[in-house]
Amino acid sequence: MAKRVGVKEVAEHAGVSWKTVSNVMNNRPVVRPETRARVLQAVEELGYTPNLIGRQLRQGSTRTIALVVPDLRNPYFARLAQTLQEAARPRGYTVSIELSGGGIEAEQHYLHGRHGRLFDGLIFSPSAVTIDAMARRTDPTPLVLLGERVATARIPHVAIDNVASSVDLVRHLIDGGRRHIGFLGAEAVGGTSTGSQRFEGYRAALRFAGLPLSADLVAAADSWQREDGYRLAQQVLRSSPEVDALVCANDLLAVGALSAARDLGRTVPDDLALVGWDDIDEVRYAMPPLTSVAPDLDALAEAALSAVLGEREEGQVVIDHRVVVRESSRPVRAPGS
Amino acid sequence: MAKRVGVKEVAEHAGVSWKTVSNVMNNRPVVRPETRARVLQAVEELGYTPNLIGRQLRQGSTRTIALVVPDLRNPYFARLAQTLQEAARPRGYTVSIELSGGGIEAEQHYLHGRHGRLFDGLIFSPSAVTIDAMARRTDPTPLVLLGERVATARIPHVAIDNVASSVDLVRHLIDGGRRHIGFLGAEAVGGTSTGSQRFEGYRAALRFAGLPLSADLVAAADSWQREDGYRLAQQVLRSSPEVDALVCANDLLAVGALSAARDLGRTVPDDLALVGWDDIDEVRYAMPPLTSVAPDLDALAEAALSAVLGEREEGQVVIDHRVVVRESSRPVRAPGS
DNA sequence: CTGAAAGCGCTTACAG
DNA sequence: CTGAAAGCGCTTACAG
Numbered sequence: 263m264a265k266r267v268g269v270k271e272v273a274e275h276a277g278v279s280w281k282t283v284s285n286v287m288n289n290r291p292v293v294r295p296e297t298r299a300r301v302l303q304a305v306e307e308l309g310y311t312p313n314l315i316g317r318q319l320r321q322g323s324t325r326t327i328a329l330v331v332p333d334l335r336n337p338y339f340a341r342l343a344q345t346l347q348e349a350a351r352p353r354g355y356t357v358s359i360e361l362s363g364g365g366i367e368a369e370q371h372y373l374h375g376r377h378g379r380l381f382d383g384l385i386f387s388p389s390a391v392t393i394d395a396m397a398r399r400t401d402p403t404p405l406v407l408l409g410e411r412v413a414t415a416r417i418p419h420v421a422i423d424n425v426a427s428s429v430d431l432v433r434h435l436i437d438g439g440r441r442h443i444g445f446l447g448a449e450a451v452g453g454t455s456t457g458s459q460r461f462e463g464y465r466a467a468l469r470f471a472g473l474p475l476s477a478d479l480v481a482a483a484d485s486w487q488r489e490d491g492y493r494l495a496q497q498v499l500r501s502s503p504e505v506d507a508l509v510c511a512n513d514l515l516a517v518g519a520l521s522a523a524r525d526l527g528r529t530v531p532d533d534l535a536l537v538g539w540d541d542i543d544e545v546r547y548a549m550p551p552l553t554s555v556a557p558d559l560d561a562l563a564e565a566a567l568s569a570v571l572g573e574r575e576e577g578q579v580v581i582d583h584r585v586v587v588r589e590s591s592r593p594v595r596a597p598g599s
Numbered sequence: 600m601a602k603r604v605g606v607k608e609v610a611e612h613a614g615v616s617w618k619t620v621s622n623v624m625n626n627r628p629v630v631r632p633e634t635r636a637r638v639l640q641a642v643e644e645l646g647y648t649p650n651l652i653g654r655q656l657r658q659g660s661t662r663t664i665a666l667v668v669p670d671l672r673n674p675y676f677a678r679l680a681q682t683l684q685e686a687a688r689p690r691g692y693t694v695s696i697e698l699s700g701g702g703i704e705a706e707q708h709y710l711h712g713r714h715g716r717l718f719d720g721l722i723f724s725p726s727a728v729t730i731d732a733m734a735r736r737t738d739p740t741p742l743v744l745l746g747e748r749v750a751t752a753r754i755p756h757v758a759i760d761n762v763a764s765s766v767d768l769v770r771h772l773i774d775g776g777r778r779h780i781g782f783l784g785a786e787a788v789g790g791t792s793t794g795s796q797r798f799e800g801y802r803a804a805l806r807f808a809g810l811p812l813s814a815d816l817v818a819a820a821d822s823w824q825r826e827d828g829y830r831l832a833q834q835v836l837r838s839s840p841e842v843d844a845l846v847c848a849n850d851l852l853a854v855g856a857l858s859a860a861r862d863l864g865r866t867v868p869d870d871l872a873l874v875g876w877d878d879i880d881e882v883r884y885a886m887p888p889l890t891s892v893a894p895d896l897d898a899l900a901e902a903a904l905s906a907v908l909g910e911r912e913e914g915q916v917v918i919d920h921r922v923v924v925r926e927s928s929r930p931v932r933a934p935g936s
Numbered sequence: 937c938t939g940a941a942a943g944c945g946c947t948t949a950c951a952g
Numbered sequence: 953c954t955g956a957a958a959g960c961g962c963t964t965a966c967a968g
Contacts, residue, residue, distance in 0.1 A: 268961060279939050284963060294937065309737060314715030315656045316961030319944050324652070334681050335880065340671035347698055359696045361684055378651030379945095400646060488884050521884045543672065547825050547858045549886050605945060616955050621947060631953065653945030656960050716961095 267308045276304035287312055326356045327570055328381040330372045332364035332389040335487065336514060338540040339387070342408075342559065346385065349563040353571070355382075366390040375401030383570035393454065406570040408562075409456040411578070418569040418577030420562060424456055427555045427583045428463025429470075431509055431537045434553070434585055436471050438593035440507035440535055443468065444479035446494045446519060447486050447511025457486075460511050460539065478502045486511055491518025499526050499534075506594070507535035513542045516552050520590070535591040550589035558582040604645045613641035624649055663693045664907055665718040667709045669701035669726040672824065673851060675877040676724070679745075679896065683722065686900040690908070692719075703727040712738030720907035730791065743907040745899075746793040748915070755906040755914030757899055761793055764892045764920045765800025766807075768846055768874045771890070771922055773808050775930035777844035777872055780805065781816035783831045783856060784823050784848025794823075797848050797876065815839045823848055828855025836863050836871075843931070844872035850879045853889050857927070872928040887926035895919040 273283045278297060285293050286301040293301075304310070318324045329346055331339040347357045358381065362368040369391040371377065372384055383404040388396070393412050399405070407419045435443055445464045449457035461480075468475050478501055481494035491510060495518065498505060510516035516538035520530055528534045530550055538545065541556035558581050565579040610620045615634060622630050623638040630638075641647070655661045666683055668676040684694045695718065699705040706728040708714065709721055720741040725733070730749050736742070744756045772780055782801045786794035798817075805812050815838055818831035828847060832855065835842060847853035853875035857867055865871045867887055875882065878893035895918050902916040 270961090281940085281963085282938065285938090288963085297937085309712075311712050311738075312715055313961050314717050315652060315661065316944090317715075317963070319652045319656050319946085319961080320963045322944065334671070334677035335674075337672075337674060337677070340674070340677045343696075344671050344698060359680075361681060375648050378649055378654075380651050401648075488880060492884075517881075517884050521886070524886060543825060544854075544881055547829075547854050549858070549861060607945090618947085618956085619954065622954090625947085634953085650945050653960090654947070656945080656962085657947045659960065 267310050268313070269310075272301065272304045272308055272310045275308055276301045323382050324380055325354055326358050326381050327383045327385060327567070328358050328360045328372065328377065329385045329387075330360045330362050330369070331387045332362050334359070334361065336512070336540075337542040337544060338512070341542070342563070345559045345563040346567065349560070349567050353567065355567070355571070357385075362389065364389040370395065373399055373401065373405070375403055377403075379403075385566045385570055404570050404572060406566050406577075408566065411454045413454070416577060418579075420566045420569060420579045420581060421456070422555070422557045422562075422581045422583040424459035425463035425466065427539070427585070428460045428509070429467040430583075430585050431553075431555060432464055432467035432471075434587065435507045435509070435535055435537065435591060436467070436473070438535065438591060440594065441473065442479065442502070442504045443473070443507040443509060444481070444498050444502070444505045445509045445511070446481050446483065446491060446498070446515050448480050448482045449484070457484075457511050460509075464509055476502070479505055483511075483515075486515050488514050488518035488521070491515035491520075492522045493518070495519035495522035496526065499523065499528060505534065507537070507591070510536065510538040513538040513540045513545050513552065513554050516554070516590075517544060517548060520548055520552065531590050531592040532594070535594075537585075537591050541586055545588070548590070550592075553588045553591040554586050555583050556586050558584075604647050605650070606647075609638065609641045609645055609647045612645055613638045660719050661717055662691055663695050663718050664720045664722060664904070665695050665697045665709065665714065666722045666724075667697045667699050667706070668724045669699050671696070671698065673849070673877075674879040674881060675849070678879070679900070682896045682900040683904065686897070686904050690904065692904070692908070694722075699726065701726040707732065710736055710738065710742070712740055714740075716740075722903045722907055741907050741909060743903050743914075745903065748791045750791070753914060755916075757903045757906060757916045757918060758793070759892070759894045759899075759918045759920040761796035762800035762803065764876070764922070765797045765846065766804040767920075767922050768890075768892060769801055769804035769808075771924065772844045772846070772872055772874065772928060773804070773810070775872065775928055777931065778810065779816065779839070779841045780810070780844040780846060781818070781835050781839070781842045782846045782848075783818050783820065783828060783835070783852050785817050785819045786821070794821075794848050797846075801846055813839070816842055820848075820852075823852050825851045825855035825858070828852035828857075829859045830855070832856035832859035833863065836860065836865060842871065844874070844928070847873065847875040850875040850877045850882050850889065850891050853891070853927075854881060854885060857885055857889065868927050868929040869931070872931075874922075874928050878923055883925070885927070887929075890925045890928040891923050892920050893923050895921075 269283045273280045286298050343359045350357045385406050387408040388410045396412050409421050411419045448461040483490050516536050523534050537553040539555040541554040545552035545554050562581045568574045606620045610617045623635050680696045687694045722743050724745040725747045733749050746758050748756045785798040818835050820827050853873050860871050874890040876892040878891040882889035882891050899918045905911045
């Protein structure tokens with residue numbers, strides 16, 4: 263393993279000063295082309311690669327944004343991470359994927375700057391941490407929230423309109439002839455979390471349509487994995503066989519619900535419609551393919567990035583979504599047709 | 600945004616020297632308990648968090664390992680990343696997830712140290728880069744390869760036995776009564792890549808069983824996404840309707856193949872068995888659930904980490920695998936039963 | 937356009 | 953057990 267070569271060696275090799283090398287490496291236009299060429303050759307010959315740590319220390323910036331998500335088991339986060347990385351590149355930034363495990367301790371770690379100035383900003387998908395804890399934050403690292411909204415503190419926030427998208431889904435189901443619509447993955451009404459907003463929209467749409475809200479058709483959950491969807495769907499389908507549609511708070515829940523429906527002998531979409539959020543690749547290959555709310559991920563990444571980098575004024579950004587209709591929510595046939 | 604407080608401020612506040620603060624922060628046993636308490640209190644009061652960049656520069660180490668994978672669309676990589684992060688934590692290391700996009704340029708970037716000393720080691724899942732390029736490497740950053748094997752250079756390497764696991768799968772299919780077994784995702788025979796090794800095992804098993812190897816039943820591919828599986832399966836099933844099983848080089852291909860089979864009116868597992876690799880969560884919820892080779896991920900993470908940190912002698916580690924049998928490869932019923 | 941000096945925030949020997 | 957100095961590898965003003 264060869265000894266690492268630094269700016270000094272390069273400067274010596276090229277017969278210029280330290281600083282000139284730095285100027286060349288940073289593409290500053292103040293270097294004579296001739297000198298520049300000599301330096302670049304020295305860099306090449308010596309195989310010099312600048313030590314970013316030195317630069318970062320000096321500049322007081324890492325040009326790295328942390329994306330803090332609970333988990334990578336949800337393909338949505340994986341795709342989000344990838345989209346963010348691509349959006350950050352042209353800006354000269356890197357996105358580091360940080361896993362909180364959904365634990366409150368890990369989340370506080372990032373929120374309160376115990377990451378040690380490694381990041382110029384935080385794009386944060388909160389899971390366990392309370393709104394208060396976010397509002398009480400003193401760490402100066404810029405923060406942007408995904409999904410969750412903290413109205414009290416002026417924390418920027420980027421998300422689709424969860425209430426509206428939920429209304430869209432329910433209306434789509436009602437238009438398709440469904441009347442006994444359940445909800446999987448509910449959280450407390452009035453909360454600001456993604457789950458409670460989606461549930462809120464569901465309630466509002468039912469009310470508007472004049473359909474009753476039945477507690478039996480609603481299953482709460484804080485974890486939204488496939489197995490949770492399976493469990494919750496079993497529960498609802500068993501207790502309320504009249505259910506003819508399930509709004510699932512995310513696609514993983516819907517995938518689990520699909521499996522439960524099958525095990526209980528229910529046919530999707532004939533007996534039961536299934537819809538969810540995120541439009542992960544997997545739902546296109548489910549049988550049948552599942553209807554899902556697709557956020558405009560590129561817009562989301564763009565907005566989150568520009569917010570965390572301080573490029574935009576107001577902090578609350580609503581991202582477009584669309585309902586991607588697939589077979590799982592096909593309208594029920596009129597009886598006898 | 601408050602001004603950031605450094606060691607100096609803490610030292611002053613506690614009435615001790617700079618260095619003592621450093622000693623306390625690093626848990627060195629040379630500090631009197633009383634002094635230590637005073638320092639910790641100052642840290643608390645001032646809300647001091649050490650700047651890791653300074654430490655990293657001084658120590659010449661970041662205690663960060665890069666996991667370089669082509670993509671996060673494959674849930675296998677997402678789970679691997681998570682497992683590695685958890686395995687690294689007790690060692691005091693962090694794993695940074697780096698996306699190469701499968702591009703040769705990005706891969707070279709990491710391989711040849713142009714990442715700027717940000718990483719103490721590289722766990723690398725090669726995709727586009729050639730074996731030669733890896734062997735010619737001069738960058739001193741420790742490297743461990745995942746999947747691919749470079750025999751010429753002494754590059755450590757961690758993987759399951761791809762040939763053996765492929766043999767296991769094919770034997771399982773033959774035991775289940777399948778006789779016309781195809782392969783999706785083949786690569787050049789004799790290569791060291793994951794795909795070619797899995798194909799190699801398939802060939803060997805067929806030969807051992809006395810079954811013919813038919814080129815029509817084999818579809819090559821360099822991309823292993825669901826849509827590739829769909830396309831390849833369509834192709835093989837159309838040209839060779841006698842196929843009664845497909846060995847898919849990974850689970851995503853199998854998921855796509857399942858969808859293609861359905862669209863062509865083939866029933867899995869009655870008409871067609873489907874098997875793959877990685878045992879991603881998704882295949883447990885497929886309909887029917889898919890048989891898959893599950894690597895011992897914890898062992899893999901452990902081995903990769905200890906190899907890249909230089910904790911073990913020999914570089915080539917073979918990780919246990921097991922075939923998780925599910926409905927997709929159920930034995931065909933004897934005719935008439 | 938180029939050079940000599942200072943400093944980013946830590947830790948590491950080295951004295952005491 | 954504690955203190956003063958040097959240095960990790962860069963970049964940033966500041967002169968010339």
